[in-house]
Amino acid sequence: MFFRHLFSTDHKVIGLLYGFTSLFFLLVGFVLVVIMRWQLAYPGRTPWIAPEMYNGLGALHGTIMVFLGVVPLAVGAFGNYVVPLQIGAPDMAFPRINLASYWFYAVGGIIMLASFFAPGGAPMSGWTSYPPLANFAPSGQTFWLFGMLCLIFSSLLGALNFITTIIQLRAPGLTWFRLPFFVWAQFITAFLLLLAFPALQAAAVLQGMDRIAGTSFFLPSGLVVSGERVGVAGDGNVLLWQHLFWFLGHPEVYVLVLPAMGIIAEVITTNIRKPLWGYRLMVYALFVLGFLSFIVWAHHMFLTGMGTTISAFFQATTMIISIPSVIILSALILALYGGSIRFNTPMLFALAFMPMFGLGGLTGLPLGLAATDIPLHDTNYVVGHFHYLVAPGTIFALFAGIYHWFPKITGRFMNETLGKIHFAGSLVAMNLIFFPMLIQGLTGVNRRLWDGGASYQFAEPVLFLNTTMSHAAFLLGFFQLFFIVNLFVSLRSGRTATANPWEATTLEWATPTPPIPHGNFAQPPRAYRDPYEYSVPGARTDFLPQNVADERAGT
Amino acid sequence: MDALPYTTTARPDTGLTSPKLGIWLFLASEVMLFGSLFSAYVLLRTGAPFWPDQSETLNVPLAALNTVILISSSVTMVLAWAAAAAGNLSRYRLFMGLTLLGGALFLVVKAIEYSDKFSHGLYPSTNNFLAIYFTMTGLHAIHVIAGMVVNAYLLGVTRMWREDHLRFTNRVEIAGIYWHFVDVVWIFLFPVLYLL
Numbered sequence: 161m162f163f164r165h166l167f168s169t170d171h172k173v174i175g176l177l178y179g180f181t182s183l184f185f186l187l188v189g190f191v192l193v194v195i196m197r198w199q200l201a202y203p204g205r206t207p208w209i210a211p212e213m214y215n216g217l218g219a220l221h222g223t224i225m226v227f228l229g230v231v232p233l234a235v236g237a238f239g240n241y242v243v244p245l246q247i248g249a250p251d252m253a254f255p256r257i258n259l260a261s262y263w264f265y266a267v268g269g270i271i272m273l274a275s276f277f278a279p280g281g282a283p284m285s286g287w288t289s290y291p292p293l294a295n296f297a298p299s300g301q302t303f304w305l306f307g308m309l310c311l312i313f314s315s316l317l318g319a320l321n322f323i324t325t326i327i328q329l330r331a332p333g334l335t336w337f338r339l340p341f342f343v344w345a346q347f348i349t350a351f352l353l354l355l356a357f358p359a360l361q362a363a364a365v366l367q368g369m370d371r372i373a374g375t376s377f378f379l380p381s382g383l384v385v386s387g388e389r390v391g392v393a394g395d396g397n398v399l400l401w402q403h404l405f406w407f408l409g410h411p412e413v414y415v416l417v418l419p420a421m422g423i424i425a426e427v428i429t430t431n432i433r434k435p436l437w438g439y440r441l442m443v444y445a446l447f448v449l450g451f452l453s454f455i456v457w458a459h460h461m462f463l464t465g466m467g468t469t470i471s472a473f474f475q476a477t478t479m480i481i482s483i484p485s486v487i488i489l490s491a492l493i494l495a496l497y498g499g500s501i502r503f504n505t506p507m508l509f510a511l512a513f514m515p516m517f518g519l520g521g522l523t524g525l526p527l528g529l530a531a532t533d534i535p536l537h538d539t540n541y542v543v544g545h546f547h548y549l550v551a552p553g554t555i556f557a558l559f560a561g562i563y564h565w566f567p568k569i570t571g572r573f574m575n576e577t578l579g580k581i582h583f584a585g586s587l588v589a590m591n592l593i594f595f596p597m598l599i600q601g602l603t604g605v606n607r608r609l610w611d612g613g614a615s616y617q618f619a620e621p622v623l624f625l626n627t628t629m630s631h632a633a634f635l636l637g638f639f640q641l642f643f644i645v646n647l648f649v650s651l652r653s654g655r656t657a658t659a660n661p662w663e664a665t666t667l668e669w670a671t672p673t674p675p676i677p678h679g680n681f682a683q684p685p686r687a688y689r690d691p692y693e694y695s696v697p698g699a700r701t702d703f704l705p706q707n708v709a710d711e712r713a714g715t
Numbered sequence: 716m717d718a719l720p721y722t723t724t725a726r727p728d729t730g731l732t733s734p735k736l737g738i739w740l741f742l743a744s745e746v747m748l749f750g751s752l753f754s755a756y757v758l759l760r761t762g763a764p765f766w767p768d769q770s771e772t773l774n775v776p777l778a779a780l781n782t783v784i785l786i787s788s789s790v791t792m793v794l795a796w797a798a799a800a801a802g803n804l805s806r807y808r809l810f811m812g813l814t815l816l817g818g819a820l821f822l823v824v825k826a827i828e829y830s831d832k833f834s835h836g837l838y839p840s841t842n843n844f845l846a847i848y849f850t851m852t853g854l855h856a857i858h859v860i861a862g863m864v865v866n867a868y869l870l871g872v873t874r875m876w877r878e879d880h881l882r883f884t885n886r887v888e889i890a891g892i893y894w895h896f897v898d899v900v901w902i903f904l905f906p907v908l909y910l911l
Binding site: 319 | 718719720721726729731733734736737740741743744745747748750751752755758759762763764765838839840841842843846847849850854
């Protein structure tokens with residue numbers, strides 16, 4: 161029974177496999193950072209955490225959270241489960257490729273975890289694996305490269321499947337501008353995965369050649385390591401890696417963000433009982449975001465000495481790309497105006513997403529301008545900035561999605577009380593972790609320091625924050641227990657849900673609960689209207705599902 | 716999953732079958748992969764104080780022969796597809812076999828080139844030109860092998876030929892599109908690595 165599920169080609173089963181695997185990796189990534197925070201709170205009192213081990217924990221925390229946790233949960237799990245339902249399709253366009261995509265992901269994850277046991281230890285060059293450091297790192301780095309190749313292949317298979325599914329398998333009547341915003345977000349995300357990831361694939365191949373075949377793609381001539389001249393041909397270019405890495409890396413940021421915005425749009429419209437404000441504008445903003453995300457990458461490289469002309473170009477595009485992000489976020493906030501808001505758990509997470517994501521975005525502006533980036537680069541400010549985007553931003557959206565779609569997937573609600581405790585605790589704890597990082601960074605404390613800055617005199621006034629942040633991290637872990645218990649208990653004994661428990665309009669709620677294995681819908685659905693027809697004047701109910709033909713028929 | 720629409724017939728408003736759209740998207744990704752490597756080549760070459768004379772280092776006549784072989788195999792691939800569409804099994808087998816043979820010949824010539832370099836002490840670690848040469852042609856050779864595996868499968872397993880002929884023909888077409896792409900990559904690699 162269990163093994164049959166591991167090799168099912170049903171998109172829902174694959175979505176759940178992705179979901180549970182990525183939640184497991186989120187937990188692993190979190191445990192790694194808890195160990196790091198322990199070291200940072202009590203440097204010198206945790207002798208079993210050597211600097212090398214700390215570096216390994218840092219590299220794998222980043223890699224696991226981004227490539228094995230958040231993206232597979234946002235795209236692999238939610239995308240897989242929800243997109244075919246929302247477009248009224250029986251399955252993904254290529255069910256077996258879908259399964260292959262999951263298994264490449266799983267194998268990539270296993271290789272990443274195995275790197276802990278590699279001779280010389282885990283990869284320890286950060287999640288960005290910059291050469292020349294990464295070229296001389298122990299063999300764990302080679303594991304990292306092979307793991308990444310598997311993950312990239314997995315996301316390629318997933319991306320082409322999503323795009324084909326959305327183009328080809330939309331139900332009759334479901335025209336492009338009747339697609340739910342979540343589907344649009346996944347559509348643009350898939351293009352980013354399809355076109356940006358190959359750059360890292362190429363970079364990983366080149367670094368693999370450097371490490372295995374002794375080439376010097378990333379090694380300049382006359383490089384001296386530990387007092388000895390490195391015996392390679394030389395003439396390589398260390399910046400080549402950074403360009404290739406960030407050509408992936410920046411679109412990857414939007415891969416983390418866009419599905420989250422999609423989930424938030426779904427949760428918000430359902431719980432304010434009115435249409436999404438500025439739906440078309442939001443879709444156009446997605447296109448602009450997707451396009452511009454390919455030409456902003458070098459704002460990660462202002463300090464590499466690539467020259468002021470190039471910096472000027474990239475800071476201009478970086479300022480421009482903030483416009484569509486602000487449009488989407490503003491539209492989501494404006495949608496609340498005049499709404500009849502239900503404050504259930506998914507909505508609370510969605511409401512918290514907006515200011516938290518806004519804070520993450522605003523703190524990014526000084527990093528996008530070369531002049532202000534120079535003092536802030538590589539400090540804890542940067543860490544605080546992107547964690548605001550990903551943790552109380554994207555991860556909150558993912559939690560909102562879990563609470564929102566759980567009744568559809570299992571036929572039961574998650575517990576509201578436990579959910580609200582989970583929400584409130586996470587919100588407070590996350591702010592206590594990430595806001596002090598901004599303060600430390602403004603003081604000049606560098607990131608990736610094993611002692612948390614204790615060896616620098618200027619860091620003295622803000623060192624006490626390390627303890628605060630660590631305790632908040634432990635607290636955050638404590639509040640996740642409420643989520644884990646809720647997830648498993650609700651699975652068996654939650655309040656039962658009907659087919660459309662939230663009285664929502666999009667097509668996933670037109671399936672039976674849970675949707676029929678291999679086929680989803682009782683009859684092939686047909687779409688008659690826009691995605692978010694809530695509170696339509698004259699209608700009998702305050703919601704008109706997309707598959708209802710006559711608005712006076714009522715439901 | 717047999718109930719999935721548009722696996723063999725085109726969706727009216729897009730004019731495409733799903734597999735055909737899928738392979739084009741896959742190739743778009745491949746363009747970015749090889750594009751990244753070509754960019755790396757440009758960056759390394761323009762930044763290097765010294766770059767070896769490529770046509771002196773490599774064997775241009777052998778590579779020209781390989782170009783002819785690979786382009787010919789693309790032609791036979793199209794003929795195999797046409798034979799499949801016409802329902803002529805023996806003709807299909809002939810041309811698909813020739814396509815496979817072309818791929819195999821290409822790899823043999825490539826192996827001769829590689830071993831000739833190795834016997835002269837020229838390795839990827841020798842200099843950055845040879846490094847990018849071995850990396851790009853090696854990655855291309857892996858793509859050739861992958862295409863040959865697919866073609867061999869389509870040559871050997873012909874149950875679908877009888878049971879769902881249209882779907883089989885479409886598969887040959889999809890494999891052909893991929894095979895032409897592998898050919899096109901070589902057409903870029905040949906002048907960039909051997910002639911320029």
